[in-house]
Amino acid sequence: MVLADPALVGVLGLRMGDNALILGQRLSEWCGHAPVLEEDIATANIALDLIGQASNWLKLAGEVEGGGRSADDLAFLRDAREFTNVLLVEQPDPDFAHTLMRQYLFDSWHAEMLDRLVDSTEARIAEVAAKSAKEAAYHRRRSADLIVRLGDGSEESHARMQAALDALYPFAGELDQPDDCDKALAAAAIAPDLGELAGEVASARTIVFGRAGLSVPTDVPVRSGGKSGLHSEALGYLLAEMQILQRSHPGAKW
Amino acid sequence: MVSKAMQALQCPDIDTVWEWLDAIPDPEIPAVSLVEMGIVRDAQWDCDLLRVVLTPTYSGCPATSVIRLDVENTLRERGIEHIEIKTRLRPAWTTDWISEAGRQKLRAYGIAPPAGAASCAGMMAVGSIDCPRCGSCEVERISEFGSTPCKAHYRCTACLEPFDYFKPI
Numbered sequence: 001m002v003l004a005d006p007a008l009v010g011v012l013g014l015r016m017g018d019n020a021l022i023l024g025q026r027l028s029e030w031c032g033h034a035p036v037l038e039e040d041i042a043t044a045n046i047a048l049d050l051i052g053q054a055s056n057w058l059k060l061a062g063e064v065e066g067g068g069r070s071a072d073d074l075a076f077l078r079d080a081r082e083f084t085n086v087l088l089v090e091q092p093d094p095d096f097a098h099t100l101m102r103q104y105l106f107d108s109w110h111a112e113m114l115d116r117l118v119d120s121t122e123a124r125i126a127e128v129a130a131k132s133a134k135e136a137a138y139h140r141r142r143s144a145d146l147i148v149r150l151g152d153g154s155e156e157s158h159a160r161m162q163a164a165l166d167a168l169y170p171f172a173g174e175l176d177q178p179d180d181c182d183k184a185l186a187a188a189a190i191a192p193d194l195g196e197l198a199g200e201v202a203s204a205r206t207i208v209f210g211r212a213g214l215s216v217p218t219d220v221p222v223r224s225g226g227k228s229g230l231h232s233e234a235l236g237y238l239l240a241e242m243q244i245l246q247r248s249h250p251g252a253k254w
Numbered sequence: 255m256v257s258k259a260m261q262a263l264q265c266p267d268i269d270t271v272w273e274w275l276d277a278i279p280d281p282e283i284p285a286v287s288l289v290e291m292g293i294v295r296d297a298q299w300d301c302d303l304l305r306v307v308l309t310p311t312y313s314g315c316p317a318t319s320v321i322r323l324d325v326e327n328t329l330r331e332r333g334i335e336h337i338e339i340k341t342r343l344r345p346a347w348t349t350d351w352i353s354e355a356g357r358q359k360l361r362a363y364g365i366a367p368p369a370g371a372a373s374c375a376g377m378m379a380v381g382s383i384d385c386p387r388c389g390s391c392e393v394e395r396i397s398e399f400g401s402t403p404c405k406a407h408y409r410c411t412a413c414l415e416p417f418d419y420f421k422p423i
Contacts, residue, residue: 038396038397038399038407039397041397041399041400041401041407042397042398042399045399045402045403046399046403048312048314048315048316048403049312049313049314049403050314051314052312052313052314052315053313053314055313055314056313056343126344127343127344128343130343130344130345130346131313131343131344131346131347132313133346134346134348134372134423135312135313135403135423138398138399138421138423141398142398142399145398
């Protein structure tokens with residue numbers, strides 16, 4: 001089914017918002033627990049940026065929907081099946097290497113995507129993207145820097161980064177795979193062509209992984225489904241924790 | 255009964271309103287005012303309605319709602335009854351909007367102000383950062399993120415003091 005432009009804007013807002021929200025929530029789980037103080041602070045700060053961006057995107061999605069749902073309603077009162085984030089961002093953190101690798105795989109796409117969305121024909125999309133793009137550029141610089149330092153670090157750090165890349169790389173492909181909505185968004189110049197974007201992102205990643213001494217897995221299957229609401233079980237646990245307050249005490253405010 | 259036109263005549267002139275706004279401290283960095291930070295983008299009278307436009311610094315800045323409240327409370331305390339506060343996202347806030355006075359106050363407060371302009375392409379090409387304590391340009395970055403998302407954590411290799419650097423954005 002091809003949606004009309006306004007509904008497409010809502011889909012894009014929801015997807016960008018859900019990616020930022022779920023990754024922001026994942027990152028905030030490290031608050032007070034990260035391996036070193038500076039990285040703990042950086043991780044919490046990036047989580048804050050992402051949750052702020054999610055708030056802007058979800059507000060837009062709610063306005064487009066026209067049913068009176070606020071950003072908070074969309075964040076706290078939807079079930080896993082209604083979330084449209086890619087599987088990558090909901091993946092859990094067996095160690096900090098996975099956190100950093102997930103972050104770089106996402107940041108390297110996210111910063112490029114936002115740069116293109118700044119030129120969207122839809123003013124409300126361009127507005128939120130312009131605000132987020134500069135923040136994402138800093139996220140990408142930090143995660144790329146850490147991929148190189150740890151990939152090209154000790155034997156232990158290298159092995160952990162390579163294991164994280166092997167585990168998470170199959171999930172990165174979902175960002176690049178356009179579905180019918182993505183194609184219609186690109187045709188209306190509301191969003192970029194995801195295939196073209198993927199080329200740019202891949203070249204930048206090749207340089208970073210090369211400097212890090214990490215081998216990019218080849219011929220891996222792409223794990224996808226998130227955009228259409230088919231998630232891994234990890235999302236259920238994340239939402240249970242994130243939503244418990246509003247679920248237990250509906251409408252609670254402070 | 256006072257007519258609308260009469261009320262408009264009694265409205266304080268806009269320069270005075272800007273002075274009041276310029277006295278509101280940034281909740282995160284109280285040494286600098288909201289006007290010096292470039293967060294207050296516009297203030298205009300529309301008859302007896304004062305329209306104020308704010309542009310938040312970072313998407314996730316927790317101070318954003320406090321800032322809105324501070325502006326409204328300050329203006330109400332000054333006797334302004336009809337206030338409309340709008341949030342504008344685009345053009346996105348940039349450190350280029352921090353005034354010269356604001357930059358000097360940041361430095362005096364111990365935060366190195368953003369070096370150079372923050373046009374998107376050149377944002378990352380960091381210019382010369384001086385230690386806000388001893389003025390040395392021999393500094394090194396410890397972490398991309400400091401005490402808040404808008405700052406990075408640096409160390410002066412001359413006086414050995416750590417300091418926050420306000421990132422150009």
